[in-house]
Amino acid sequence: MKRTKTVIALVVIVLVFAAALYYLWQKNSENPITYTTELPSEETIVVKTVATGSIVPKEEVLIKPNISGVIEEVFIEAGEYVKSGDLIAQIRVIPNVSSLTSAKNSIATNQTALQTAQINLETQQANYDRQKALFEKGVISANDFEAVKNTYLQTKQSVEQARINVNSARQNYDIIKTGTTSGLGNIAQTQVRATVSGMVLDVPVKEGNQVIEANNFNEGTSIASLADVKKMIFEGKVDESEVGKIKEGLPLEITVGAIENKKFDAVLDYIAPKGVEENGAIQFEIKGSLKTVDSTFIRAGLSANASIILEKAEKVLAVKEALVQYDSETKQPFVEIETGDQQFERKDVELGISDGIHVEIKKGVTKDDKIKVWNQIQGVPSYAQNN
DSSP states (O other), X not given: OXXXXXXXHHHXXXXXXXXXXXXXXXXXXXXOOOOOEEOOEEXXXXXXXXXXXXXXXXXXXXXXXXXXXXXXEEOOOTTOEEOTTOEEEEEEOOOOXXXXXXXXXXXXXXXXXXXXXXHHHHHHHHHHHHHHHHHHTTSSOHHHHHHHHHHXXXXXXXXXXXXXXXXXXXXXXXXXXXXXXXXXXXXXXXXXXXXXXXXXXXXXXXXXXXXXXXXXXXXXXXXXXXXXXXXXXXEEEEEHHHXXXXXXXXXEEEEETTSTTOEEEEEEEEEOSSOEEETTEEEEEEEEEEOOOOSOOOOTTOEEEEEEEEEEEEEEEEEEGGGXXXXXTTOOEEEEEEEETTEEEEXXXXXXXXXXXXXXXXXXXXXXXXXXXXXXXXXXXXXXXXX
């Protein structure tokens, strides 16, 4: 029995020893790791953040009527260019009964006042003529005559003012009834005219629509919106995590979804001082003025993205971010430079800006140094690892 156990133990030991020898033979037969290298390249590195928004006119003017009524005729369509003073629409006035009655009563009141003033003037005229004859004969003093003369002149002025009041009341009545009156000409309130030159963006009313005048208590009905489409801005929002990185004056690159293969330059000129909560995140409004746009027509309201350029380094020596290593203790960045066949030497480097793919090398390597791809996977080409 003891002899059997001894034999089994010897067999186990032999098998373990043989397995160990086989493992060592396999390890020795494997190919050693061969590191590839890459050269630094000249790159333009841009660090940017992206904001979403739309293209809108810098100034959009809403044209509103000065009188309430019904649209009788519209003379423009969206997309047309108009000049300041051009006729946009004609309004037919539907008079308010209460206002019309009040205006009619005002005419009657002012006519009564005019008649009274004229009777008073006739009385003062007779008194003036009589006193003047007495003054010329030396019967009354100059002071007495001067007092009578002043009263006569004041009465005459009162008559003229009464006539003006009557005329004004009649014009007011005509305006309430028809929207215009004699003497107004091109400034008739029934004629709605453009206040600025530009393109018609929208005409939200049609013939027959009722419109309300703009006053201190009502914004009024918009008849048309005008804007200079050559002065467009980007209007968008950025997240609170990005707003601290940007400032006024930074350049923008605008891409419009509806216009392919085209970028527009702009300048960031407004960042909202207060954020607004949207979907649980704080968003800050930004605006950027587009520089002179060439022949490309950008329609108002098109969605767009703005790349806000935070930093930019043109044609600088750079390497791929993945080639840079960091000292575990000092956190000093370094790369390994090939000095011979599969022989490498550490070189500390000074880094500049990075876009996440390439990083600027300010100091430490030259364009001819071959840098070790230290984190490559054995048997997989480096181009495949980077994709």
